[in-house]
Amino acid sequence: MIKAAETGNDRSVTQTVRAQLALRDLVLRGELNPGERVSELQMVERLGVSRTPVRMALVRLEEEGLLEAIPSGGFSVKTFSEKEVFEAIEIRGTLEGLAARLAAERGASRTDLRNAADCLDAIDEVMRRNPADIDLLRYVELNARFHNILIGMADSQALARQLERVNALPFASPSALVPVQSRSPEMNYILSVAQDQHHCVLMAIERREGARAEAIMREHARIAHRNLERALTNQRDMELVPGSVLIKRRIRA
């Protein structure tokens, strides 16, 4: 078995990064039982790197929020309650709202505005081309791109950093809960609403309407709340959410 090909073992990537990516994957795929300790030595065996890069990866994943420090030492896989997931989404909405307000108040660059508009055009195209069977993968990609452009328009490193941290929780990122809709008859309806919010926030930013831009982005994130609610009532929907294995579900009727 050639590990090199599998893990992308070229010289340009450090063992630490490789370990970090591999470990994140293990956590998100649920191959490391949530709540359980992550043994360094086991990871050494499993990832094929020595303890040092494994330790570095563990520390970084803790900062990322996917692991939790054990008081007596070491790390365990973090678990999230439904409440925490909701809150993470609310935080994202709040920070994206701030980004939109700053962008509006300060004024976005012409190129940013054009890129955003192009991105929205592309989403419109996706939704128009084949309404009965929307290319969700492309939608997700374009959606993520739009959100990133928006963050860029705020022109604030500090804010971008904070949002990076929120989005590190995979189920909190802008596109995480979109696929949940794929099984819903309302999908097109909800996507239309979301896309309208995209258009509206961009318009608000162009017109320097900070308060409006902020309010829209906050409400926009709450679509994710609705999708989460749906996923929580349906296991099959839940499986479409990345990192869902980390969410400990409440018992539901």
Added chain:
Amino acid sequence: MIKAAETGNDRSVTQTVRAQLALRDLVLRGELNPGERVSELQMVERLGVSRTPVRMALVRLEEEGLLEAIPSGGFSVKTFSEKEVFEAIEIRGTLEGLAARLAAERGASRTDLRNAADCLDAIDEVMRRNPADIDLLRYVELNARFHNILIGMADSQALARQLERVNALPFASPSALVPVQSRSPEMNYILSVAQDQHHCVLMAIERREGARAEAIMREHARIAHRNLERALTNQRDMELVPGSVLIKRRIRA
């Protein structure tokens, strides 16, 4: 020279933590030139621990935002523009606003409300006892406590984590810019306004007025903006701000 006494070298604290604290101190006191690389080996000499804990500390301080990763490897002391400091304060205000709103909407516990009220009473006392020469140290301590109680009332681990990260930038934390006022004739006036906001936000939370609570905390953070503006125009005021050495000042008239 007994290092043990100086650095608190007892067994209950790991070398990593010790290195982290010592390094943070070095950075904040400006003993490591902003922008320059932080050499591991030099830190090994300077802190008296081996490379491993130094490395761990470096990684953690990077996540904290005080260091910056150098593309070719290693870390450098981060510098902040005035704009970034303003933005960090704005982010804190936004998140504290979210905390206040959540506290109001969800309802705070009786004990939290009492603790908050007691804290405000204590601040009132500080300001009443000796208006001509306010005990700023105590004010700062009580102020920090109130803000922490408020964050606790939101009852959100995720939000608390995010705020921890913002406050890790020493000049962005709630009490960082308070001492700047000490040289100002308006100090008492500004402190009164701030304290009134404290009272108002607590009232709003008690009455479940989420939007008001949020708006107040946002505006409350902007007092720090004003203080920062003052500090930026006066080098002697600036020296009172922790971590101010990391802020690269614009030339001013």
Added chain:
DNA sequence: CGCTTCTATTATGTATACATGATGCTCCAT
């Protein structure tokens, strides 16, 4: 039969050695 205690194992924290790549300096040539 349950609880405590002791022990053995394994975990992490730490130090250090080694290899490779980056950085800066000197010396040479133009």
Added chain:
DNA sequence: ATGGAGCATCATGTATACATAATAGAAGCG
């Protein structure tokens, strides 16, 4: 004098050995 090339030094990434603390399991005692 200035620019570039080569070299030496240093810095980091990585692996590993060692020590100590935590943990689990077994055995013995009540």
